[in-house]
Amino acid sequence: MKQPLDGYRICDMTAMISGPLATMQLADQGADVIKIERPGVGDYTRLASNRRAGMSASFLNNNRNKRSVALDLKHKGGLAALKRIAATSDVFVQNFRPGVADRIGIGEQAVRDVAPDVIYVSISGFGENGPYAAKPVYDPLVQALSGLASIQGGADEDRPRLVRTILPDKLTGYVAAQAITAALLARANGGSGQHIRISMLDAVLDFLWHSDMNSQTFVGDEMAQSQAASFIDLIYATATGYISVAVQTDAEWQALTEALETPHWRDDPRFATAADRQDHIDARLELTQERLREASAEHWLDRLTEHGVPCAPVLTRSELLDHAQIRANDSLLETGHDVAGRLRQTRPAARFSGIETSPPRGAPPLGADTRAVLADIGYRADHIQALIDDGAVATDADDQSR
Structure with a gap:
């Protein structure tokens, strides 16, 4: 049986965590995700620490099952190639700051001109309007503005604390993946392509309201959280651990x-x-x-x-690898990567009955699939080589030669 999203193509313009995690969920479920990256640089997470053979763990863990195409969007040939990829895509995802996609020629209307029914997805930090829309954003800033840091601190008067994982980034990725599949279903049922707008701030506010904002639910009867229920958490020390x-x-x-x-x-x-x-x-x-x-x-x-x-x-990160429950769930997967060697990653959390899962393709080197994808969308071999020679596109071999 085919994977649930087999036959769908995603043009992935995202970088860092929230967008790449969203598109990896779709890739894990069978979508053909084409990751567009800048030649010589690529997704910034490629440069993160904890690397082997030039591949970072952060990039590997958010970009498996994708194909990488290196395009210079400042070059007319690179921009034209992107639009031809978009024209064959069901979904176009970008997480630039609001306004940037339009300035570089890949805003909604520009993409819809070549792909009228495309699902266009904009992922932002603080939203597309308001005083914070154009501000640079990272996960801790969203934790601060959303109230999450205050909730983690316990009470309004106590020192706020960050959750020690990038929850807003990752949560936004899962929200985006679900919204994309919903939009694809709506289109399959006769609807048109939609523009999905998701901000990290909205994703966290929605996440918090289901359990942590009861005191702000009744309009006119809001309560300050001046006193925490308890600062003793449910982690207990024993004689051995x-x-x-x-x-x-x-x-x-x-x-x-x-x-x-x-x-x-x-x-x-x-x-x-x-x-x-x-x-x-x-x-x-x-x-x-x-x-x-x-x-x-x-x-x-x-x-x-x-x-x-x-x-x-309470398990440490090392201890969980061999815990009986983790093994029983078959939660972890070891695979070989052509560049980075043997990898350990999680299986996708959602498992579908009747579908045989094959080993995932490792996250690609920068530009590894440029030639193949351009050939898929109709470029002749000599045209592809001319684009490479002109600097409009690049392959992994070009990147390694720099």
């Missing part, structure tokens, strides 16, 4: 007291109901921490599991 334990229901609370051999906690009026336990969360978590320090992580995980208490070990 860290574990996480989380209980919500009365049954889980009772099971916890059985597992920890502390039945007298059930007689404490501070913990009589779920509401009481929430009101006295610091006292409850401090008692739990004191008890868990008395034995090993292995001992407590066995007892907690035996009594049906939700729990898990």
Whole structure:
């Protein structure tokens, strides 16, 4: 059976993380993603640290299953080649700052002139309008402006903290991939090509509202989050390492007291109901921490599991590689890359029944597919060579010779 997006072509003008992650989701599901890059430079993540044989881990982990074409869009031949690729594409994705795509001749109308039904996607940082639209943007700035850093800090008056992963970038990538497939479905059902606009700021606000903005939901009855529920998280130290334990229901609370051999906690009026336990969360978590320090992580995980208490070990990045659950899920995949050697990556999280998954193609060297893609869209071999000689396009061999 074919992959879900087999037969669709994506013209990918994006760089860094949010856009490339979005298009990699589509590539993993069978779309032909043609990544357009600047000759001699390419996606900036190619230059990131942690490299082998000139290939960075960051680029490899966000660009597999794609083809790379190196075009100089300042050259009329390069721009013309891009438009011919766009004319054969179902989706055109760019994450330039608002206004830049129009200035370089690849705004929505310019692309729609050659591909009337194309799904045109604009990914921005702060949005296309307003005082921040033209500002440079990176993930921490979106965490700050969206309120995420304040939420991570715990309360309005406490020091804001960043989530220690680039959540806005990656979340925006997943939102974009879902929106693109929805637009393709709408077009297949008789609709026209749409312009999808996604900002990192909007993606994070939407993400937060489902659980963290209840205090701002009732118009006219907003509440300041002046006091955090607790600054004690659900990571506990044991005699040998860290574990996480989380209980919500009365049954889980009772099971916890059985597992920890502390039945007298059930007689404490501070913990009589779920509401009481929430009101006295610091006292409850401090008692739990004191008890868990008395034995090993292995001992407590066995007892907690035996009594049906939700729990898990806290794994380091190295430890997770060999954990039984990760192995059982077959979550990690090792493949060979023609340039970078043996790689370990995750499998796509969504798995489709009835589809045999083949090993992914590794992320391409810069310009690796320039000749093949231009031939696909009708360029003769001599015309391709003339474009290369003129500097309008480049191949991976040209890049390596610099």
